[in-house]
Amino acid sequence: xxxxxxxxxxxxxxxxxxxxxxxxxxxxxxxxxVTFQTKKGRIEAVKGLSLNVGDGEFVSILGPSGxxxxxxxxxxxxxxxxxxxALSVGGETVTGPRSDVGVVFQKPALLPWKTVLDNVTxxxxxxxxxxKAGAERARRLLDMVGLAQFADSYPxxxxxxxxxxxxxxxxxxxxxxxxxxxxxxxxxxxxxRETMMDDLQRIWTETRKTVMFxxxxxxxxxxxxxxxIVLSPRPARLVEDLTIDLPRPRTMDTMSEAxxxxxxxxxxxxxxxxxK
Amino acid sequence: MKEKxxxxxxxxxxxxxxxxxWLVAVYVWDVPSYVLPKPLAVLGALKTGYIDxxxxxHFFYTxxxxxxxxxxxxxxxxxxxxxxxxxRIAERLINPLVIALQSxxxxxxxxxxxxxxxxxxxxxxxxxxxxxxxxxxVNTVVGLKQTPADLLEMARAANTGRWRTFWEIRFxxxxxxxxxxxQIAIVLSLIGAVVAEFVSSSEGLGYLIxxxxxxxxxxxxxxxxxxxxxxxxxxxxxxxxxxxxxVFWEGSLAAxxxx
Numbered sequence: 001x002x003x004x005x006x007x008x009x010x011x012x013x014x015x016x017x018x019x020x021x022x023x024x025x026x027x028x029x030x031x032x033x034v035t036f037q038t039k040k041g042r043i044e045a046v047k048g049l050s051l052n053v054g055d056g057e058f059v060s061i062l063g064p065s066g067x068x069x070x071x072x073x074x075x076x077x078x079x080x081x082x083x084x085x086a087l088s089v090g091g092e093t094v095t096g097p098r099s100d101v102g103v104v105f106q107k108p109a110l111l112p113w114k115t116v117l118d119n120v121t122x123x124x125x126x127x128x129x130x131x132k133a134g135a136e137r138a139r140r141l142l143d144m145v146g147l148a149q150f151a152d153s154y155p156x157x158x159x160x161x162x163x164x165x166x167x168x169x170x171x172x173x174x175x176x177x178x179x180x181x182x183x184x185x186x187x188x189x190x191x192x193r194e195t196m197m198d199d200l201q202r203i204w205t206e207t208r209k210t211v212m213f214x215x216x217x218x219x220x221x222x223x224x225x226x227x228x229i230v231l232s233p234r235p236a237r238l239v240e241d242l243t244i245d246l247p248r249p250r251t252m253d254t255m256s257e258a259x260x261x262x263x264x265x266x267x268x269x270x271x272x273x274x275x276k
Numbered sequence: 277m278k279e280k281x282x283x284x285x286x287x288x289x290x291x292x293x294x295x296x297x298w299l300v301a302v303y304v305w306d307v308p309s310y311v312l313p314k315p316l317a318v319l320g321a322l323k324t325g326y327i328d329x330x331x332x333x334h335f336f337y338t339x340x341x342x343x344x345x346x347x348x349x350x351x352x353x354x355x356x357x358x359x360x361x362x363x364r365i366a367e368r369l370i371n372p373l374v375i376a377l378q379s380x381x382x383x384x385x386x387x388x389x390x391x392x393x394x395x396x397x398x399x400x401x402x403x404x405x406x407x408x409x410x411x412x413x414v415n416t417v418v419g420l421k422q423t424p425a426d427l428l429e430m431a432r433a434a435n436t437g438r439w440r441t442f443w444e445i446r447f448x449x450x451x452x453x454x455x456x457x458x459q460i461a462i463v464l465s466l467i468g469a470v471v472a473e474f475v476s477s478s479e480g481l482g483y484l485i486x487x488x489x490x491x492x493x494x495x496x497x498x499x500x501x502x503x504x505x506x507x508x509x510x511x512x513x514x515x516x517x518x519x520x521x522x523v524f525w526e527g528s529l530a531a532x533x534x535x
Contacts, residue, residue, distance in 0.1 A: 077433050079429065096435075097432060103430075103433040107426050109429070109430040111445060113451075113524075122431070123434040123435070123436075125436075125444075126437065126440060156525060
């Protein structure tokens with residue numbers, strides 16, 4: 001049965017052009033190595049990782065916890081220097097944080113002493129961009145996630161899901177080419193998570209940003225992505241690169257469709273092999 | 277409302293019990309008045325002091341030494357604390373001095389300060405500056421070093437410069453700690469002022485206590501002590517109020533830190 005499902009997905013994937021990203025490659029990782037020096041010795045977090053993310057593509061990076069998927073994202077964000085290979089965005093090698101890359105963190109990381117609007121526009125101020133235009137963009141984005149009336153509230157007045165939406169808006173405020181998301185829904189309860197998945201899908205449809213989405217939830221990855229990349233436990237290597245060919249917009253009903261469950265079952269199968 | 281009533285009730289019970297004990301000591305056990313004055317005698321001293329006006333001069337002398345020293349000491353401590361936490365070299369240069377001075381009882385420096393700065397108010401202010409400085413300095417450094425890592429990483433990813441990171445992130449996140457230091461410094465600053473007045477002064481509430489001890493006017497000593505206590509309580513309340521207004525985001529946390 002499992003074999004059958006796999007064959008079905010493989011044929012679907014081949015038609016979609018399984019090895020190539022859907023658009024022109026925007027984020028390119030070539031033979032990426034990341035090692036950490038700790039007290040206990042060297043730890044290889046990422047080894048020889050090559051992957052492409054196409055322009056406008058939503059790609060999820062899936063892997064067991066502690067597999068180095070966050071490390072990959074930190075390299076893409078310019079927060080961490082690789083020890084070998086290179087990662088480039090739009091043809092330029094990433095050497096530090098840059099304005100055309102937005103980051104959304106696992107915790108919303110909002111400043112409790114700033115209003116929602118001031119939190120969202122921190123990247124605008126930091127990069128010395130036009131504040132008026134930045135504030136306008138911020139208000140438009142807040143409106144898009146349904147938080148327009150909370151622009152002057154403080155983070156403490158917002159629920160966890162609303163706070164993370166503010167975090168997403170902050171990641172988008174400079175109109176970046178790439179949005180990096182590091183398990184942004186993992187701290188939220190199941191109900192909030194589902195609404196957030198819908199919201200993110202809508203944001204993505206409206207802005208068409210390239211998204212690299214780190215997660216350890218298989219349904220979340222399948223639901224949101226054009227492609228799901230599975231990494232092995234440390235050191236992270238590419239194990240699977242699966243194109244998700246499901247029509248959009250996807251809804252909660254999509255989750256109970258046979259093709260959706262085929263994808264999740266297939267990925268779960270890969271995971272169970274990884275554990276061994 | 278009920279909260280508020282019971283909140284006021286318990287301190288009243290405590291003070292009532294103390295007053296009762298005082299009355300028993302004076303009227304039942306006949307403790308002599310040069311040891312423990314009658315409550316009415318203290319009230320009388322307060323009345324002659326503040327209504328007839330003899331105390332006001334001393335009160336304002338101590339108040340102005342304390343306030344000036346407090347402001348100078350706290351501002352300097354926050355400034356130096358910020359420099360130390362921003363530059364490692366400054367930390368290495370200043371830390372040995374701070375550790376040496378911090379472990380020394382500052383009041384022991386009072387005679388030296390008088391020798392150096394004279395007998396007028398300057399020496400009192402400097403004494404206050406000295407005792408205020410350390411708790412605020414230490415709290416500033418600790419607070420600035422405890423900026424949550426996730427906020428710093430977020431700032432770095434957003435390309436936030438050092439100056440902006442300090443003003444928009446590190447300093448506000450240290451504000452709660454700094455206020456805890458300011459709270460401690462209020463009490464210490466009064467101690468500093470009074471000790472400096474004890475050592476040598478012809479003005480101030482510390483002088484008044486000293487002078488009344490020589491003439492055995494215990495009721496005046498009590499009246500001066502009550503004045504100092506009032507000053508301390510009011511100062512603490514002002515800092516507490518500023519804390520809750522300025523560091524509004526800590527909310528209930530701010531209240532628990534102070535209690």
